[in-house]
Amino acid sequence: MAAILEPYIYEGGVHKHSLITELLEDLGGYLIQKVPAATEVTLVMLIPRGDVHLIEELGTKLLGKLTRAPLTGTEIAVVSPTLASHHLPHSACDVAEYLRRGGANTNMLGLARGMGRRVSLSDNYERKLINEHDLAVFSFGTFSDCIKNKKPKLLEGVIVPKIVTGGPRDLKTEDIANADMYVGGIGRVAHRLRKSGELDSLDGMNEKVIEVVEKMREDLAKDPLAVLPARVMKEIHEQIPEIFNVLSPAPVTLQLDGLRVKLPYEQFHEKVEKLEFDEGVRLSDMAAITLSKMKNYILVKIKRESEVGFTA
Amino acid sequence: MEALETFVVESPVPEEGDAYKSIVADIITELVLGGAIGRIKVVVRPEESLYQMAIILRGSQPTVKVSDIGSVEAGNLAKKEVKISLTEEKYLPELLELLWARYGRAKVFQPERRTLIMNAEDTSAEIEFLKDMVVADPRRTLQSRLVEMAIRATPEGFRVRYHSMDKHKFVFVASEDALKPEWIQEANQMITELAEEK
Numbered sequence: 001m002a003a004i005l006e007p008y009i010y011e012g013g014v015h016k017h018s019l020i021t022e023l024l025e026d027l028g029g030y031l032i033q034k035v036p037a038a039t040e041v042t043l044v045m046l047i048p049r050g051d052v053h054l055i056e057e058l059g060t061k062l063l064g065k066l067t068r069a070p071l072t073g074t075e076i077a078v079v080s081p082t083l084a085s086h087h088l089p090h091s092a093c094d095v096a097e098y099l100r101r102g103g104a105n106t107n108m109l110g111l112a113r114g115m116g117r118r119v120s121l122s123d124n125y126e127r128k129l130i131n132e133h134d135l136a137v138f139s140f141g142t143f144s145d146c147i148k149n150k151k152p153k154l155l156e157g158v159i160v161p162k163i164v165t166g167g168p169r170d171l172k173t174e175d176i177a178n179a180d181m182y183v184g185g186i187g188r189v190a191h192r193l194r195k196s197g198e199l200d201s202l203d204g205m206n207e208k209v210i211e212v213v214e215k216m217r218e219d220l221a222k223d224p225l226a227v228l229p230a231r232v233m234k235e236i237h238e239q240i241p242e243i244f245n246v247l248s249p250a251p252v253t254l255q256l257d258g259l260r261v262k263l264p265y266e267q268f269h270e271k272v273e274k275l276e277f278d279e280g281v282r283l284s285d286m287a288a289i290t291l292s293k294m295k296n297y298i299l300v301k302i303k304r305e306s307e308v309g310f311t312a
Numbered sequence: 313m314e315a316l317e318t319f320v321v322e323s324p325v326p327e328e329g330d331a332y333k334s335i336v337a338d339i340i341t342e343l344v345l346g347g348a349i350g351r352i353k354v355v356v357r358p359e360e361s362l363y364q365m366a367i368i369l370r371g372s373q374p375t376v377k378v379s380d381i382g383s384v385e386a387g388n389l390a391k392k393e394v395k396i397s398l399t400e401e402k403y404l405p406e407l408l409e410l411l412w413a414r415y416g417r418a419k420v421f422q423p424e425r426r427t428l429i430m431n432a433e434d435t436s437a438e439i440e441f442l443k444d445m446v447v448a449d450p451r452r453t454l455q456s457r458l459v460e461m462a463i464r465a466t467p468e469g470f471r472v473r474y475h476s477m478d479k480h481k482f483v484f485v486a487s488e489d490a491l492k493p494e495w496i497q498e499a500n501q502m503i504t505e506l507a508e509e510k
Contacts, residue, residue: 081468082468084468085464086464086467086468087468115468115469116361116467116468116469116470116471116488117358117361117469117488118361118488118489119469119488120469141467142328142331142332142335143323143325143328143356143358143467144325144328145324145358145359146358146467167328167331168325168327168328187331188331188335189334189335189338190334190335190338190339190342190464191338
């Protein structure tokens, strides 16, 4: 079994940052995402636990900053009841931004008919799309009556962990049917969340999401995946060079138990299925490769060791 | 002048009323209605899917004529020109729309940002007409901004709406179900109380 990997974000200058990526490669870590912005660069990476200090030392030398990002390698759906100005862009977008600071890849999702109390609905397609993610954060409103009695029907049919954010602080998770976690203090607002109390609520939300993710990781560790998603990503980079032509910020998005490859399914699914590993196995032996509900991307869900019988 | 004499948002749970007050306040700021609204009262009852709003407006501003935003005079007499020299650019888009409709787009010359030149047969009559032409009516834009505010402030999905605008009194009721007559009555009661308030 490979060394235990720890998720970190490095923020620093572009100058000589390739030293970091080279060291990371030598140590057997994985670079998950690289976001250059003018003279700055943000590297999201998985570092072998014993070697974190090496990267940290080099990072300090380059005047960069290394922070732990526990949400790295997760894809989170931030669900807003609709796309109207009542729910977006404030609060829902701030929620998504805070999750990204924790290292997560987020997708914003506005339901077509999620508005109102009695009339709110979610579509089968929307539920399937949400279920492709690791977990979903639902951004609800100000009134506890709505959150308790009316909105939970939007959570029905979603099988991934569901975290609900809303205005009232005194609500409990048990009050909301189907929810796995409730975070208060982030209700409907018509301005950007920037006051200290609001930012505290967002910090609290990140902590709770991390709690849920850590629990999911523990569950995964009991029956590990046949292959690490990060390793599949590395193999995709090496064997399917077309991935470098994809303009999306995260051409390969990691999930806890799989990955989303942002290449057209019809053209590339065979290449992904035939992805070769040093052990002589192919990806299709260890994972289910399907057409994603998001555009025509490829969704890879890696099977567990108990099902496959070996780990790569 | 004080921004808002009365600003009340009521809800069965007081904290939720306060949270909603911040939403309404943000929307008023966003639509620059702070100066136009004198008193406002909002009642939200989520259990009944009910949203009521009563607003008393301050006396609104008069209409804006061309003579208020610039001067109209004769230009080159030989060419029978009429010249508008603007002192305030704020209403230029509205003014251009009106002039284009009157003379045609190609016949309105704008040699410089604040100067507009047109040709007319009877220049003096044209000058008189243009001086009194209404460029903008704040009352009409106010009304549309009020409607916009009402729609933004209402919880989304409350698609059944009632509104009435009587001079300075604006009443708005919205729900997800058919409106009950007593809700509208209640809102009218609210506006009367608001008007009588000292």
